[in-house]
Amino acid sequence: MQRLGLLACVAVIGLIAYAPDADAQRRDRGTVVFTQAAPQQTRAVVFAATAPAAAGTLVLPLGAAGDLEARAAALSADERAAVTRALAAAEFSYGARQSLSLRGIGGWNRIVIVGLGETTSMAVLQNIGAVLGRMLMEENGAVVVAATGLSAEQAAELATGMGIGEYRSDFYRTSGREETELGGATIVTETPAQAQDLYASRGRALVGAMAWVRDLSNEPANVVYPESFVQRAQAAFRGVEGVQIQVLNVPAMQRLGMGAILGVGRGSERPPRMLIVRYRGQGAPEGGPIVLAGKGITFDSGGISIKPAENMGDMKMDMSGAASVVGAVLALSRSRAPVNVVAIAALAENMPDGAAIRPGDVLTAMNGKTIEVINTDAEGRLVLADALSYAEARLSPEAVVDVATLTGAVRGALGDDYAGLFSRHDALADQLEAAGEAVGEPLWRLPLHESYAEDMRSTIADLRNTGGSGAGAGTGAHFIGEFVSRETPWAHIDIANMAYGAANDWKPAGSAGFGVRLLERFVRDYQPVPRGEPEN
Ligand code: BES
Ligand code: ZN
Ligand code: MN
Numbered sequence: 338m339q340r341l342g343l344l345a346c347v348a349v350i351g352l353i354a355y356a357p358d359a360d361a362q363r364r365d366r367g368t369v370v371f372t373q374a375a376p377q378q379t380r381a382v383v384f385a386a387t388a389p390a391a392a393g394t395l396v397l398p399l400g401a402a403g404d405l406e407a408r409a410a411a412l413s414a415d416e417r418a419a420v421t422r423a424l425a426a427a428e429f430s431y432g433a434r435q436s437l438s439l440r441g442i443g444g445w446n447r448i449v450i451v452g453l454g455e456t457t458s459m460a461v462l463q464n465i466g467a468v469l470g471r472m473l474m475e476e477n478g479a480v481v482v483a484a485t486g487l488s489a490e491q492a493a494e495l496a497t498g499m500g501i502g503e504y505r506s507d508f509y510r511t512s513g514r515e516e517t518e519l520g521g522a523t524i525v526t527e528t529p530a531q532a533q534d535l536y537a538s539r540g541r542a543l544v545g546a547m548a549w550v551r552d553l554s555n556e557p558a559n560v561v562y563p564e565s566f567v568q569r570a571q572a573a574f575r576g577v578e579g580v581q582i583q584v585l586n587v588p589a590m591q592r593l594g595m596g597a598i599l600g601v602g603r604g605s606e607r608p609p610r611m612l613i614v615r616y617r618g619q620g621a622p623e624g625g626p627i628v629l630a631g632k633g634i635t636f637d638s639g640g641i642s643i644k645p646a647e648n649m650g651d652m653k654m655d656m657s658g659a660a661s662v663v664g665a666v667l668a669l670s671r672s673r674a675p676v677n678v679v680a681i682a683a684l685a686e687n688m689p690d691g692a693a694i695r696p697g698d699v700l701t702a703m704n705g706k707t708i709e710v711i712n713t714d715a716e717g718r719l720v721l722a723d724a725l726s727y728a729e730a731r732l733s734p735e736a737v738v739d740v741a742t743l744t745g746a747v748r749g750a751l752g753d754d755y756a757g758l759f760s761r762h763d764a765l766a767d768q769l770e771a772a773g774e775a776v777g778e779p780l781w782r783l784p785l786h787e788s789y790a791e792d793m794r795s796t797i798a799d800l801r802n803t804g805g806s807g808a809g810a811g812t813g814a815h816f817i818g819e820f821v822s823r824e825t826p827w828a829h830i831d832i833a834n835m836a837y838g839a840a841n842d843w844k845p846a847g848s849a850g851f852g853v854r855l856l857e858r859f860v861r862d863y864q865p866v867p868r869g870e871p872e873n
Contacts (some may be wrong), residue, residue, distance in 0.1 A: 340573035374508035374556075377548065378428035381523040382481065382496050382536060384529035385741035391444030392418075393479035393520055396469060398487070398495065399424075399516055400453035401431050407486035411525060416443040423605040424450065425685055433461055434468050434842065446478065459494045460777030466498020467843035474503055480518035489528040493535035496524050498843075500544030506555045506847040542671035543857065546839035547850040549573055550664035554654040554837060554848035562607040563684035566635060566656065570612055570663055570682070577670045579618055585611035593703055600700040601716045602685035604693025609685035611724065612638040612659075616666050620675035627677065627860055629666070630724040632717040632741035633659030633684035640713030641689045642696060644727035654848060655717070657836035659684060661852030668857045676860050687713070699798050703724055707798035715802045716817045717743045725820040725827075736765055736826040736866055738753055738859070739817060740852050741833075746809025755781035756835045756851065759814035761871030768866075769828055772859035778851055780830065785873065789815035826866040 386647050388395075388411040397408050397420070405424075409417050419442045433454030440447050451469055473480055482499075484492040500520060507514060525534050553561055553569065561569075567584050570577035574580045590599055595611070602609030612633075615626065637662070638644060644652070659682035666680040693751050694700070698710045701720065703726035708719065721739050728734050747757040756773075758780040760766040766782050773780040789812045792804030800819060804812030814829045821827045832851050840846040 347639070351747070365729060367387040367715060372793075375514065377405035377505065377508075378517070379500060379503050379521045379544070380519045382500070382522050382524065382541075382841070384492065384496075384524045384526055384532040384536070386525070386527065386529050388481050388483065388525045389479070389523055390732065392839040393478050394447045394449060394473060395445045396480060396482040397450045398453050398465065398484065399431055400455065404486065404639040405451075408483040410485060411481060411483040414444055414656070416445075419443070419450060420450070432753060434465055436468070436472065438472075439719055447476065447791070449473070457488065457491065460775060462491050462494040463498035463501070464777055466495040467502030468498075469495075470499035470502025471843055471845075473499075473519055474505065474519070477518050480522040482522060482524045484524050484526045488527065489524060489535055492524050492526040492528070492532040493540050496522070496532070496795040497538050497540030497543055500540070501547050502843050504548055504551055504844065506845045508556070509866075515639060515672050523532075527761040539672045542668045543854060545648040545671065546664040546668035546853050546857075549667060550660040551848040551850045552658075552852050553660040554657045554850075556653070558653040558686065561653070562655065562686055563602075563610040563633070564607065564637045566633065566659070566682065566684050567610050567612050570614065573667055574614065575576065576668065578673070579616055580670050582647065583613040589740045590723070593727070593779045594701065595703045595727070595850070597703075597708060598683055598685055598723040600694045600698070600710070601634075601640075601687055601719050604690045605686035605688040605694040607635070607686045609720075609725065612663070612682040612684060614663055614666050614680040614682075616679070618670070618673055618675045621677040622864075625677070626679045627663035628679045628681065628728040628732055628734040628737045629856055629860075630681040630683065630721060630728060630737065630739040631659030632656070632660035632721055632743065633682045634720065635684060635686045637687045637714070638689060638718065640687045640716060641693050643689055644714060644715040651837060653685075653741050654837040656682075656684065657742050657848065658832060658852070661740055661832070661850070662856065664850070664853040665856035665860065668853060672859055676863070677735075678860050679728075679734075681724045683724040685716070685720050689713075693778045702820060703730065704866065706800060706819060709798040709801040711801045711803045715798075715813070717741045718802060721817050722820045725817065729821050734825060736828075736863070737821055738769065738830065738856070740830045740856070742836050743813045743831045744810045744833055745839050746813075747831040750783065750810055751781055751834060753778045753838065755815075755832050757810050757831035758782045758828060759785050759811065759831070760783060761823065761873055762826040762828070762866055763872045764866040765826040767829050768863065769830070769855070770858055772862060776834075776854040776858050780855075783811060785815055785816075785818065787810060793819075799815060823871060824868045826868065
C-alpha cells in the first residue's frame with residue numbers, strides 16, 4: 338500500500354514535470370495588445386528598356402557631369418538644359434549619396450539627382466538605393482530611375498537598396514502618418530531581363546528578410562516574445578522549399594538538459610523557446626551545415642541584476658541576433674541558394690520575478706558544464722551556451738557563427754563603425770570580414786586572449802558568467818567559446834553597437850537589420866575551413 342502511494346506520488350510528479358503543455362499553463366495575464374500594426378507599403382519594381390512618359394518622380398543617378406548624357410533618353414532637350422543649369426547652380430559634386438531635388442521641370446513632379454561618386458562597389462550602390470528609397474517615401478505616384486549606362490548588377494543592386502530604404506517603423510502611430518500611395522518603380526536599363534532576374538533571384542528576398550528582421554527588433558516586447566517570434570518565423574517560411582522548422586518548448590529543453598536558457602527564462606511569464614530552422618538548397622555541398630546561432634532575448638530587463646530605467650526600453654531589441662540569423666536563412670531559402678545552413682534562435686525573456694535566477698545561482702548547460710551566475714544581466718551568453726551545445730551535439734556543423742547583442746563594451750571598443758568579431762580560426766574570421774566588407778556591414782576582429790579563461794573561472798563551478806577584466810566583449814566571447822569544441826571552426830559576432838539606433842539617411846530610428854546581408858553573403862561564398870586545433 339505504501340509502495341503504491343509512493344508510486345502514485347512519483348507518477349504525479351512525473352506528470353507535472355513532463356506534461357506536454359507545462360509551459361502553456363504559464364499564461365499571459367493581461368499583456369494583450371489592442372493596437373494593430375499598420376501595414377507596410379512597398380513599391381512594385383519593374384525593369385524596362387525605355388522610360389514611361391514623364392509623370393511622377395524621375396531619379397537621375399550621376400557619377401560625373403558627363404553621365405547626364407547617358408541617362409538623357411528619359412529627358413527632353415529642354416528638361417536636360419534645365420537640369421544642367423540646376424546642377425551648376427547647386428555646385429553639385431557627384432559624390433556618393435549627395436542629392437538634389439528639383440521641382441517644376443517638364444512633366445515630372447520631381448526630379449531627384451543622386452551622386453554615385455567614383456565607386457562601383459555593390460555595397461555603396463545598394464546604400465545609394467536605400468537613401469533614395471527613404472527619400473521617396475513621402476512621394477505619391479510612380480518613380481522612374483534612369484539607370485542606363487549602369488550594369489544589370491548595378492541596376493539590380495540599386496533596386497534592392499530602394500526596397501531596403503522604404504522601410505518604416507512607426508507601426509503604432511495613429512496620427513501624423515502621411516497617407517502616401519506608393520506607386521511602382523521602373524528601373525530603366527539596357528539589360529532589363531538580366532537585371533530583373535538578378536533582382537527576382539536575390540534582391541527581393543533580401544528586401545523581404547531585412548524588413549522581417551527589423552520588424553521583430555522594432556516591435557515592443559509585449560508583441561514579440563519567444564512564442565510569437567516562433568510564430569512569425571513559421572509564417573515567414575510557409576511554403577518555402579527545402580526548409581524544416583523545429584521548436585523546442587520547455588519540457589523538450591528540460592529533457593535535453595538545457596539548464597542555462599531555462600534559467601534565463603525562469604523569471605518571465607513568457608516561456609523560453611529554442612527555434613531551429615534548417616535549409617538545404619538543391620546543389621548544396623555535401624557535409625554538415627553552417628550553423629548560425631542568435632541571441633534571442635525578447636526583452637532584457639537585466640533580471641535580478643536589474644538595469645537602470647534610462648533606455649531600458651531599447652532592450653526590446655535584444656533578440657536582434659536571433660532575428661538576423663533566421664532572416665539570413667529566410668533570404669537564402671527564398672532565393673533557393675545552393676547552401677546547407679541552420680539557424681538557431683535562443684529565445685527567452687530576461688525578467689526579475691520570484692522564480693527568477695539569482696546572482697550566485699549555479700546552472701548546468703546542455704554540455705554538462707556548470708556556470709555560476711555572477712550577474713543575471715549577462716544572460717545572452719547563457720542562452721547561447723545551450724544553443725551552441727545543441728549545435729555541437731546534434732548538428733555536426735561545418736562551422737558555427739553566433740551573433741549577439743552581447744555587451745555594451747563592444748561600443749566602447751569599436752564605436753558604431755564595426756561589429757566585433759572573435760574567432761580562433763583565421764580562415765573563418767577572414768571569410769566573415771570579407772563578407773562584411775562586400776555588403777557594407779564591416780567587422781573588426783578582436784582578440785580571444787588566454788587571460789580571459791582566468792577571468793571566467795569560478796570558485797564553485799566550471800565557469801562564471803562575468804569576468805573581472807576590462808575586456809568585457811572579449812570575456813563574453815571566451816565564455817561562449819566554452820560551449821563549442823576547439824576543433825570546430827567557430828566565430829562570435831557582437832552586434833550590440835550596430836543593431837539598433839537613431840535614424841539616418843537610409844533607415845528610420847530603430848533596427849538596422851544588421852547581419853542579414855553579412856550572413857547571407859558569408860554563407861553563399863563559404864569555403865570549407867579545416868577542422869582542427871585553431872591558430873589562436
Ligand atoms: N543586452 C545587453 C548588452 C547591450 C547593452 C546591448 C547595450 C545593447 C546595448 C547584455 O545582455 C548585457 O546586459 N550585457 C552586460 C554584460 C555585463 C553584465 C557583463 C553589459 O554589457 O553591461
Ligand atoms: Zn542582453
Ligand atoms: Mn543583459
